[in-house]
Amino acid sequence: MLEKILKFLPIFIWLHLLRYSIAFLQFPHSLVRTCFVKPDLVKLNEYSNNHKFIFIYASIEKEVSESSQNILTAVRELGGFIILVTNRAEYTFDDKTRSICDIFIDNKNTGWDFSQYKRASHYIYENLSIKDFSKVIYANDSVFYLPNNLKASVSSLIDENYGVMSFFDGVGRLNYHFASWFISLSKEMFLNEKVKNFWNRFFEVKNKYYAVMSGEYGFSKVLISLLPKTYVAYNGHYICSISELNLKHLKYMSPKIHDHFFEKRDFHYGANDSNEDPLRDYISHSLAKYSIPQVFAPLLVKYCNMPFIKRDLFWNEFQSIGSIYFISSILQERVREQYLNFIKAYYLKRGFLSGAKFYIKIINFLGIR
Secondary structure (H helix, E strand, C coil): CHHHHHHHHHHHHHHHHHHHHHHHHCHHHHHHHHHHCCCEEEECCCCCCCCCEEEEEEECCCCCCHHHHHHHHHHHHCCEEEEEEECCCCCCCCHHHHHHCCEEEECCCCCCHHHHHHHHHHHHHHHCCCCCCCEEEEEECCEEECCCCHHHHHHHCCCCCCCEEECCEECCCCCCEECCCEEEEEHHHHCCHHHHHHHHHCCCCCCHHHHHHHHHHHHHHHHHHCCCCEEECCCHHHHHHCCCCCHHHHHHCCHHHHHHHHHHCCCCCCCCCCCCCHHHHHHHHHHHHCCHHHHCHHHHHHHCCCCEEECCCCCCCCCCHHHHHHHHHHHCCCCCHHHHHHHHHHHHHHCCCCCCCHHHHHHHHHCCC
16 A cells, blocks of 8 residues: 555645645735725625624625525524625625625635635624624635535534534545635634634635645644534534445435445445445445535435535546436435536536546646636
């Protein structure tokens, strides 16, 4: 195993340096934008006693979609003060938007989600830090939010007994991290000087690789250094405790699980195997190499009432494109037909990264798109 790792280590280092170099080359342009292109901010409502927590929502949509309306409505009903930050140049700021948020910030197409998080965080530090709120939640629109069980799921992440809460976590390519597309911080954590310094240091570069490495991973590193009490809803232990995590329900998991499992063992269903649950054993020992929200999405939506599904489910080939109709049959029990058709069309139109044009693959790898 060590020889295999060392064999590919040099190219890994070069590719890693190449991606960081591209991000570095984008710094001058990003610096100019940061200095001269200022965001537009519209204050629609004041923070009041009716609000319990602050919800930052980073969006790249051109308008409030049904997915965004689902999550923002649930948050509002729970007493959230909503800061909607858009990164779409042609965003439609209409009555629907006005009715669904309290602060609207147009970030002028600067950076990725962590740039939007930074913009909203600075607004809170400057204007709301003395207000009575229990949590600051960061979320973005990289998932389709489903109406079933959504309010209860969000409510579980405003528990005041925890410093950091998230729906998912992962080992990642380098280290442990919280899934930053929905992460909840206590007020104490948010106001900690280390967290403030992170947002002051984070530079707004429109590079996805930089956003992941310096944003998601960097933010998690800062949070973990503060030794908070943490909670992750769909953690590895939770996945391995699902009763449907077995060969009978293998179709509800990524084809990657199927391929890897049968490559690892000479196993035939029901053929004199002393272990009644070999798939569960395999997953419990191999979970670190899988992205839970993508690999187990159909299983979690079907049997655990998970109220969201990732938008990159097919793009990064966690699911086969043929399973779109299988997943649609699960979703049709939970969403309106019009919303289901929108989700289906999105997946089919976007397709697979492997099927994209060569230049798309290159700029995707470099983090430019």
